[in-house]
Amino acid sequence: MYSYEDRIRAVKFYINCGYNAAYTVRKLGYPDVTNLKHWYREYSQYNDLHQGRKKVSKFSDKEKRDAVDYYFSHDCNALKTVKNLGYPSRPLLIQWVKELYPEEGERCCKSFKPHVRCSQEEKIQAVMESCRGNLKISQIAEIYGVTPSAVSTWRKELLSEGRILKMQQPSANDKSIDELMREKAELEAKVKRHERDVYKLQLERDVLEKAGDILKKEKGISLDKLTNREKVFLIDALRNQYKLNELLPILRLSKSSYCYQVQCIKREDKYKEIREKIKVLFVHNKERYGYRRIHCLLKREGIIVSEKVVRRIMNEEQLLVKTTKKRKYNSYKGELSPEVENVINRDFSAPQPNQKWLTDITEFHIPAGKIYLSPIIDCFDGMAVSWTIGTSPNAELANTMLVNAIDTLKDNERPLVHSDRGCHYRWPDWINLMDGAALTRSMSKKGCSPDNSACEGFFGRLKNEMFYNRNWNHISIESFVNELDKYMHWYNEDRIKMSLGGMSPLEYRRSLGIAT
Incomplete structure (x- = not known):
């Protein structure tokens, strides 16, 4: 801030040296070229320079008057006036009100006390601490909850005015600033520990939730039971929320191990062709194998591939045979005829065809109605005879069914026919049909x-492979019967059985020369 004498001196030197601003600034050492020319323009206009600080308001008298009138017409609400008009600030508006309406301004414009009120003793204690020099003013302000x-x-x-404060010695019960600061630091450290514990619990919960969403694991699954590959997928899913060294x-x-599994995942799958072949075989056999x-x-x-590899690939591709337990149809109506001995006695093996049936x-229950299947199964190879x-x-x-089965027998074949007590x-x-064909009857015990x-x-395999977990809506009874009949033919002719060396019943009989 330059005084009036300095500014007059600079302007007169500027005029005397032929209006050379750079020379003036270099000789006097002040001001800059811009201020010098500004002073000269003011001197040329008024033949003098202003004394003291010159204040120029950016608001006109009309704007001041409009703002003050709006203030009084809206319940003397300064905040509302500033928001609606867009000018000025609330302190400046109060100043205009007091200038234009001194009496009304003193009555309407109330000054508010600060929210934090400290007693005179607290103020003196704060000033004494600042005089000791042990703490900064910002630290003292934080202790008393005020601004620096x-x-x-x-x-x-x-x-x-030279006022001297008597430094009072703290009593035995009063805590020093150092003790208060120490307690504050301990509380802050405790809060941080609690925050870390909450963060860790949140991390563990998110990991378990992701394990259920991505890996389809049940709730409560132990993370120790996850494979390293599954853990890598879990980490990659949470990397956008947490750091690797936290997971x-x-x-x-x-x-x-994490880096190794990442490389393995990026590596080309050596079972790619076998994987596609397994999918084709699974779908071709209607997801029954x-x-x-x-x-x-x-x-x-x-x-040539290991069974374990096939099992792992099918698990990875979710190629699972769908099964559901259903209540079985019960045909028991009571004791209608004399009891028949259980001749077969749970021995379901047979050395030749047509020895044990x-x-x-x-029962099959679909939206269109109920359908019933009555087969005869040969114990020799599981073939459905009829x-x-x-x-x-x-x-x-x-x-x-029995008549059709009897028609397939040769003259010397008299199989044992076992059933429940239906x-x-x-x-x-x-x-009569059994006696006429000289067939032996055998029955299970009641409810066994x-x-x-x-x-x-056989019924369980049939329903798992053909009926359960299929959508039978909008399927008529005739269509379902055709589908069931196709399965029975497929079961005899194409469905392989591990007990028959990977051959279907018909293929097995052909290999033995029994069937053509």
């Missing part, structure tokens, strides 16, 4: 399904 400027104001007020300890995975049968099919095509009836399909589990369904196998027509477990197992 407030502490400076207290210093000016209490130390002005590795939670999953108990070393960084070297597990890894053992898929491995057998690959072996038949000359593809098993039969039962099973079957009938109908919409009612009546005597005709079982009798027709009413179909105790009616006179069934008994293991006595006919081989036939029950």
